[in-house]
Amino acid sequence: MAQGSLLTLDDYRQVAPRGTIDFLMRIGERLRGKRLVHVSASRYGGAVVEVLNRVVPILNDLGVETTWEITIGTADFDQVSRAVDKALAGTEQVITEAMLARLRETGVDNARRLRLDADLVMVHDAAPVGLVEQRGAAGRWVWRSHHDLSSAQPQLWNALRPMVQRYDAAVFSLARFAAPLSIPRFIVYPSIDPLSERNREMTRAEQAAQLDRLRVPRDKPIVLQVGPFERLHDPLGVINAYRLVKKHHDIRLVLAGPPPSPGGDVLGDVQEAAGQDPDIAVIVLPPDPQTELNALERAATIAIQKPLKADFTIEVATAMWKGKPVIGTIAGGIPFQMVGNVTGYTVETVEGAAFRIRQLLSNPEMIGRMGAAGREHVRRNFLVTRHLSDYLALLAHLTR
């Protein structure tokens, strides 16, 4: 099998549902010669970028001429962009007229520089949203929002909405994330790449080496939460759930997340709460920790996702793909990735999480059964091949 960016659509035959790859090739034949441009503010980091890295070359293989353009901005634009992202996510920010003007100007500057002549231009997230002000009559434009806009700061959204409504359509990851708009709104779920470093198959030896490096012993069942050490991800609640379970089952808790970012971080509190308990591992992950996360998820007995507020949280699907039952809250996209009582459980409290962990540990046959059901559910609904099909459907529908 080819590796990394050299992967071709054919490599996905081993993991996609039957008939899928041949069907995608047929769709490609039908759409051959159409031109698609993706525009984003970055080519590095994040789930969106991971998907584009895989989708763009495959679309080209299929005959859809696909390019990926990156907008650039001044240093102060990066600050504007960060503030806009936070305000759209519902964190109150001071957004001035000057900041909004900078957003528009950056759109104008980039529109002059970038090659945007295509049948479909798909603009990802808020930073490049202003490009549309310079659109010509040809081609269709879609704004792809990857975040939850349901509690966006009203002042900002009122300023952005006229801009967004210049697009022909908007695409959201979930209905509950969608903002009210007068243009058509489509729903496309995020996906995982089963052949990426994060999700590829891994030998036991490689897995063991990674766990040794992370200092995670493999002597007892592991309950794992992957996510930032932030209050909203409730790592302290997970520790409390672990303590309730620990009275009955000898388990290990692993909390793994990226390095602390300034402000709002509770890593210190988490380390203090873990105290001297040798069975709690608090792991601050290195940059680009795909291999480490792959090993941790494969080593886990049960995956937990207990955020109080969340975006789509595709980590649920990555754990399910590795055959793990997931115990998750009802925040963001978590319940949409699970089949309740079949691939895992949704819970609302620390006690609920503890109860479900105990239930699974006491009935190990359920762990295998739910894990297998979860993997099949992901195969049918959350692989990048389904994402390709959705983008091709958008292209076919909007350029018909």
Add this chain to the structure above:
Amino acid sequence: MSPTEPFVFLGCLELNELLSQEAHDGRELLEQLVRVPVESIFCHTSAALLRRPVLAEAYPNDFALWVGTEVRDVRLAERLAAVDAFEAGSMERVREELIATISDHLQHLGTAPPRTHGKRFRFFQMHLVPVPTGHRAQTLPEFRDALADVDVSAIFYHTIEARYRSGRGRGDFAEWVGSALGLADLADRLAHIDPHAGSLERIRDRHLSVLSDAITGEAS
């Protein structure tokens, strides 16, 4: 003798569009059912098979599922679940049955209908783009082999969507086997495969089983 008209397998791309209509209780559901495009009724009834994980205990359409799990009005949920989109013949007929069911329920309720405890009902409509899969068949064995290989969306397109597209009340598979191959009994058996069998893969397996039996029977 004229050559048999080949069966050309089409799959379909689906695109889900979120509509502006929402409902928080049975009365709002009723009001919106009158207004939404018929494609939305299709999306929430027959097409639910395309995307919903199949659970033996789950109600077969989104309306019943939402009323049962979010509004927790079990009586209405059970009655909505009994509206059979595959028997109704047309989506407008399904809409009428849903409206009549909710109207009757509300009339006999006596109190204000309960509001959702959780998620509101959001209406969608589905856009389907048919695409040839590249599979064709002229004989029964060719048909069975192709059916085993095609993308699962082809099963949806030919067995579920076809009922409304053609207005024949049965899918393309049964129609072709009956008209092009002249196998009326086999066509009847295919037409009677229950779309509520579960997932599209299960519907595929049932078709394959019926076809394999017929091919074995022909050979012996």
